[in-house]
Amino acid sequence: MQTFQRKTAGRIAAVTLLMAACASPLAWLVSRENAEQEVVAFAQEESRRVLTVHSSVRLDGxxxxxxxxxxxxxxxxxxxEIAEIYSPDGHKLAESVTPxxxxxxxxxxxxxxxxxxxxxxxSLPLPGGQWVLRVFVPLRESHSGxxxxxxxxxxIIPEWQRQQIRSDAFIVSLMVCLASLVCGAVIYPVVVHLAKENEHKAQQVLESHIAMMEALGRAIAKRDSDTGAHNYRVAWLAASTAHVLGLQGAAMQSLIAGSFLHDAGKIGIPDAILLKPGRLDEAEMAIMRTHVAQGEDxxxxxGWLDGARDVVGSHHEKWDGSGYPRGxxxxxxxxxxxxxxxxxxxDALSSRRPxxxxxxxxxxxxxxxxxxxxxFDPLVLDTFSQLAPELHRQLQGLDEVATRKLMTDMVQRHFDILV
Incomplete structure (x- = not known):
């Protein structure tokens, strides 16, 4: 969760800064635009007032x-600094210009x-650094005339007014930036709290799924064994080997689930065949081999067990193609x-069976x-052979409870279960 919090804080901070970086220039432009419009509105209104007072609105007498x-x-x-007045047909009637x-x-x-x-x-920035506003006002005796x-x-915008416009725009953009940062700070604990709740619920669902997987695996294993320890041992052996071979994440989870449920189809095999002490004849072997298809079904x-199909459906295939069911x-x-x-x-060769x-x-x-x-795959067998002495030593003398504890540690590590 600490890693998640760090990532969340980093991402919220990045998004907040990006928003601030985008919003601040926009706020600056909007504020400057508003300031310009205020200056222009005042100039337009004042020009209308002066022209009206001096009877210069109607320019045809x-x-x-x-x-x-x-x-x-x-x-x-x-x-x-420059004032020009034109007649209705666009002819210049008057002009006054300051130095x-x-x-x-x-x-x-x-x-x-x-x-x-x-x-x-x-709004015109001039080469000398000056900034001018050029105002265009149509004259009317009435609003709709x-x-x-x-x-x-x-x-020409004087320096004091330019400073005021820049100051107002800076204050607005700063407020937008601060608002973005405050929003990010407020959102962060909410996101973390919701994430904790979701993680807790996800953990509960995952734990229930794994418990169901173990229960089903034990029930199947006890069809032809005194205990359900076989599934724990074989899943632990397979996961230990897979770890050295580089499997992780979903691939490792699928392997573990498939190891627990590899013989799920044996639930449909008659006891007379499943527990027969001697070799099976061809008819019995044909029936026994149907447990693969039944397990896949x-x-x-x-849902989450779909990944187990690889092991359930192919664990009797052989490297040279002589296995079943697909060769x-x-x-x-x-x-x-x-x-x-x-x-x-x-495990089958190393374990006691009925x-x-x-x-x-x-x-x-x-x-x-x-x-x-x-x-067997030569690479897989060679890897397992290097690990086998230590794996065998760790399994020696362990009962079902101890073996389950060994596998539980492996499950917690690869399924990200919090303890």
Whole structure:
């Protein structure tokens, strides 16, 4: 869980910082845009007010040019550096320019005859580092009346106002960044708490699945053995070998499940055949071999046990292709089944059954070597042979309870069960 918490904290922090990195510039732009619009709205409103007071909204009378010039002069020097007033047909009637306006006028882009119907503006950064706002206002005697002229003004944003806009934008972007970080900090404990609950429930489900797997495996094993220890031993032997061969994760889990349930199909084999002390005749052997197909039917569709099919369906296949039920050979046999085959034969020869006594360790290993390259995968057998003395020593004298404890430790490790 500690690893999960570290990963969760890292991911939430990364997402939070990414959100802040994206939101802060956006907040900056929005704030600057809003500040620009406030300046423009004030300039547009003030220009309308001055033009209205000086009767310069209607620009088609004999005094239109003089009134327009007076209004243009009033609008320059404080609010605008350049003020231009046009007649309804787009003819310039008046213009007033401050000394600062003369400096920037040549840097402004040219435009055609005004024909616009709505107020607008341009935000223009100039080469000298200055920032100007160019305002376009159609003049009307009433809000919905016809356009009676046009006013265009250029305002150089003073340094104090630029500083204020930057400061306001910075504060907004900082607030957005902090809000993102606070949200991440608040979300983190909620995510961890929900994850703990889900993990606890998942652990309960997993433990119940494993308990069911063990119970079914023990019930099957006791059909032809005094105890269910065979399944624990053979699963532990197979998992120990598979670990050295590099199996892990889902592949290891499937091997363990398949080891427990490898003989699931024997539940459908009559006792007279299953417990017969002597060799089976051909008819009896044909019946015995049906336990593979019956076992596959049992685990198929069981969800999390589907991975056990490789072992259940192929543990009687042989390296040279002489096994059953499909006659698979070599690497066409699933690796988990090849590993299990060695562990199963080793335990069968080493264990007491109702119809036989256990063989000595040296004799068991000699029999296994006889099947190298025919019955068994040479690589798997060689790996197992190196481990076998120590594995055999650890199993010596263990009853079913002790063997179950040995396998439980293995299950907990590979199924990530918390203890």
């Amino acid at each position: 004999p005094k239109a040019a003089a009134q327009a010039q007076q209004a243009a002069q009033l609008l320059t020097g404080g609010l605008f 600062e306006g003369h400096i920037v006028e040549s840097q402004l882009p040219r435009h055609g005859t005004p024909r616009y119907r709505e107020s607008s503006y341009e 016809p356009v009676t002229g046009y006013f265009e003004g250029v305002r 049992i685990v198929t569709g069981a 698979l050979s070599g690497q066409n046999i699933p690796l988990s089944a090849r590993i299990f085959a060695v562990a199963d034969v080793f 119809y036989k006594e256990p063989l000595p360790f040296e004799e068991v290993m000699a029999i296994l070597q006889q099947g190298r390259g025919s019955h």
